[in-house]
Amino acid sequence: MTRKNTQSRPAYLQAYEVIRDRILNGEIPGGTKIVEEKLATELGFSRTPIRDSLRQLAHEGLIVNKKVVQPSEKDLIDLFEVRSLLEGASAKSAATYLAEEDLQSLSECIRMGKEGSFEEIMEANERFHEIIVQASGNALMIDTIDRMKSIIYLFRKTVVLNKRPRLIDEHEEIYEAIKARDTERAQQLMEAHLQADLDFCLRILRSSSQR
Template identity: 30%
Template sequence: MTVKRTSLPRIVKIPAEVRAADALRSQIVEGQFPPGSRITEVQLAEEMGLSRATIRTALHELANEGLLTLVPYTGWTVIELSVEDVWELYTLRAAVERMAAQLAAKSQVEEQRAQLRAALEKLVQACEDGNSLRIAEADFGFHKAIVDAACHRRLSAQYGLIEQQIRVYIRSSDALIANPSEIIAQHRPMCDAILAGNADEAGRLAEEHNLTEGEKLGQSLAAKG
């Protein structure tokens, strides 16, 4: 007797350096490694049970993403967002996400529209729960959903070059907002404009949001420094 069954899933082997980079990236973005803190290959190799060569490969990947810097004769250091860094990121984001929002409003691909709705709902739920890490990740996820909804491969590729820095940036920016409901109020109009197909309004709101919140973060860093 032949028994019908579903096919078994393929087992994907993930290289150790990729798993190490994923784990370290999460720690940096979530603030477990404070900005400016030093990271040593020897310590990480011991803690993670991996070779220094594997750890070094992972650290170079994170450096390429802008999360680490390699200081000669000192070692690896977690990035600290300076006022200039914030200015560069929020002006760049304002331009890129304005275009993304406009294209998303014009594209109207149903699959992407559904993902955008889901991203907003996830952000709303995170804000209602009040968990700061979840809010920051959902905030980034919403903006990433707008970029994906633009259906523009080269735009997505360029955004990918800075998206890990953006995650750090968003966590710092959201920390300045006392009431999470304000975050929902900032993002819902962008979603509504995109879903309504209003490209001009969607682009304006995306640009205005990035410029306004970026200036606030920059001023906060300047006051501390």
């Protein structure tokens, strides 16, 4: 997730971004107990912005019961079930309503996914899905996915780092279906794409738990 210039930003947003990025980058591992006083001292913030940032991170699911989340298999399956429902419907809408300039942006995301650095691929992957979700025009669906964004990032990182087969090929197939205005195929391909992500992440999770 792209860091923003923190100058003139409220202290709680600055604290939120620092803590979020440390969690997402693995500097604060899953299962770590979060202590307000310790974070305030380490990061140089007062406890109020730290408390507010932790509240936001809990809202996004990165902190559960004052510990950094360690998603279980059920958490993973539940997350992808929601994503499949929402993003599948969004892909169907995109095949009907997506503007030409957004189609060009999807194409650029695919190009970057094939040629970019790790960070560029991560950003292109996030942007690809974001454009399609926005096409739904449904504020509640968009907000639901937005609140899941940090958790989604963790699993996106898993599929990119571990080079899931056909990841970008599937993006290209979804793009072609949207471009062709084939609503049913766009929805089916998005659902199949997310199912492949889920299956891959579950294999990684199960492999890690057996070590």
